[in-house]
Amino acid sequence: MAIACAVFALLALLVSAQPAHAAATDGWAVEPSGPTGTGSRDFFVYQLKPGQSLKDTVGVSNFSDQPLTFRIYARDAFSTPGDASFGLAGEEDQPSDVGSWITMPPDVKQYTVQPGTRADIPFIITVPPDATPGDHAGGIIAALVRPEEQSTQGAGLNVLQRVGARVYTRVDGPLSPAMDVTQLKVTYDNSFLGLFGGGPATVTYELKNAGNVRLTPQVSVKLKDPLGRTVQTAPLKDIAELLPGASIVISQSFTDVEPVGRLTAEVSAHTYGEGAASVTRTETVWAVPWVLIVAGIVAVVLLLVWLRRRRRRSGSGAAPAPPSASRQSVNA
Numbered sequence: 001m002a003i004a005c006a007v008f009a010l011l012a013l014l015v016s017a018q019p020a021h022a023a024a025t026d027g028w029a030v031e032p033s034g035p036t037g038t039g040s041r042d043f044f045v046y047q048l049k050p051g052q053s054l055k056d057t058v059g060v061s062n063f064s065d066q067p068l069t070f071r072i073y074a075r076d077a078f079s080t081p082g083d084a085s086f087g088l089a090g091e092e093d094q095p096s097d098v099g100s101w102i103t104m105p106p107d108v109k110q111y112t113v114q115p116g117t118r119a120d121i122p123f124i125i126t127v128p129p130d131a132t133p134g135d136h137a138g139g140i141i142a143a144l145v146r147p148e149e150q151s152t153q154g155a156g157l158n159v160l161q162r163v164g165a166r167v168y169t170r171v172d173g174p175l176s177p178a179m180d181v182t183q184l185k186v187t188y189d190n191s192f193l194g195l196f197g198g199g200p201a202t203v204t205y206e207l208k209n210a211g212n213v214r215l216t217p218q219v220s221v222k223l224k225d226p227l228g229r230t231v232q233t234a235p236l237k238d239i240a241e242l243l244p245g246a247s248i249v250i251s252q253s254f255t256d257v258e259p260v261g262r263l264t265a266e267v268s269a270h271t272y273g274e275g276a277a278s279v280t281r282t283e284t285v286w287a288v289p290w291v292l293i294v295a296g297i298v299a300v301v302l303l304l305v306w307l308r309r310r311r312r313r314s315g316s317g318a319a320p321a322p323p324s325a326s327r328q329s330v331n332a
Contacts, residue, residue, distance in 0.1 A: 028068055028113075030142045030165045033059030033120045043166040044140070046125065050171060053126040058140045058165055060121065062113040069112045070142040072121055074102035077137035077166070079209075079246035084239050088139040088164045098138025098167055101125050125169065133173020134212025137243050139164035168214070178211035179242075179269050181281040183249070186265035188257065188287045198256035201232075203265045205281070207239070208247035213275040215242045220268045221252045225260035232257060263287040 032041040038059050046054060062068050075089040076099040089095065103124045113119045123140065141164040183206040189199035203221050221234040234252045242248065257263070268280040 027062070027064035028070075028142070028144065028163065029059075029061045029063070030140065030163045031059050031061070032165060033057045033118070038118075043168055045168045047170045047172070048125075048127045050127055050131050050173075051129040053124055055122060055124050057120050057122050059118045060111065060113055060142045061118040062115055065115050067112050067114050068144055068146075069110050070144055071110055072104055072140065072142055074104065074123070074138055074140050074167070075099040075164075077139055077243060079241065079243045079248065081248060084242050084246070084248045086137075086166060086241060088141055088162075091141075091143060091162075095138065098125075098136045098169055101127060101131075101136075101169070102138065102140065102167065104140075125167070127169065127171055131171045132212065133171050134175055135214045135244055136169045136171060137214065138167045138169075140167060175213050175274075176211045177213040177215060177271065177275040177277040178209075179215065179217060179271070179277050179279045180208045180210045181267050181269060181279055182206045182208060182247075184265070184267060184281050184283045186263065186283045186285045188259075188263055188285050190259075190286065190288045198258045199287070201254040201257045201263065201265075201285075201287075202251060203234075203254070203267065203283075204249070204251045205267050206247050206249050207242070207269055209242040209244050211275075211277065212244050214244060215271045215275050215277065216240065217242060217269045217271050219250070219270075222266045222268075223254060223257060224264045224266060226262045226264075231260060231263070257287065259287040261287060 031038050032044050033039070034057050038061075044056060044058075048054060058072070060070055060072070071091070073091060074095065075091070075093065076095045076097045078087050078089065079085070080087045089099065094100075103126065105122065111119050111121065141162050144161045146161075183204070185204045186201065187204075188201045201223060203223075207217065207219060209215050217239045219237045219239065221237075223231040223233075225231055232254050234254065237250065237252075239248065262284055263286070264282055264284045266280065266282045268278070270278045
């Protein structure tokens with residue numbers, strides 16, 4: 001409690017704004033700060049033990065030519081399902097992870113930052129004693145609400161703009177980087193209309209961070225024939241960041257894939273360094289080689305026709321059978 005009082009006493013020190021490595025809009029920014037200014041930190045990055053507390057400072061800079069008022073709060077982070085971008089929960093969402101570990105000054109709900117200045121706002125992050133080992137992510141958000149005209153009839157609309165500074169916290173304990181590929185599905189256009197060429201194929205899968213370390217995977221997708229030979233390979237796909245427990249659904253398209261009979265899609269994901277992990281999954285689909293099938297049917301039909309004609313020719317050229325003995329005796 002004494003630490004909290006000492007930290008909160010430093011509330012909202014206004015200094016010259018310095019745009020350095022900030023999460024920012026054109027007019028304002030949120031970034032790690034401290035006694036000597038914003039420094040060179042891009043994000044808040046901590047390694048803490050369960051039950052440990054740490055004090056730090058977030059800076060909110062106003063680069064505009066008018067005063068701006070913000071609400072400052074912390075929320076949990078998530079990886080967006082579409083592209084695994086770093087996202088922060090809404091103000092109405094109650095945090096349960098890093099967002100709940102951060103305590104902002106309780107006595108001030110809003111902060112007004114004058115043009116060309118920065119407000120340095122202290123906070124405390126406390127890891128719960130029962131926090132699980134590994135990486136946890138959240139962010140400190142500055143939300144700006146200002147009225148803007150919705151129509152010429154005078155109806156007003158509050159437009160909420162948010163900018164957040166990322167908070168990465170690694171809790172001491174065993175690390176277990178792991179990934180999984182699920183919901184793997186491969187489709188191939190077996191249309192008879194594509195008789196004389198290759199068809200399109202699509203590989204869809206879900207890549208999940210199944211461990212407790214944030215990962216930056218690299219994914220490769222290959223199509224293989226029944227002999228294990230690679231038919232086509234997609235360009236390597238880099239995932240910016242996948243938080244523990246998060247997943248992303250990816251769809252990879254191929255064109256002019258030759259029909260090889262049984263087509264196998266192979267999805268491999270790899271990470272390197274401290275969070276080294278890998279996983280490979282396969283799925284198959286029929287890629288009917290209509291050309292070979294039609295050619296085989298035609299060959300069989302032609303063979304049957306040839307054999308039938310041969311039998312007819314053999315039958316018409318045979319010598320007449322001699323009369324039987326009983327017939328000869330009657331004619332004597």
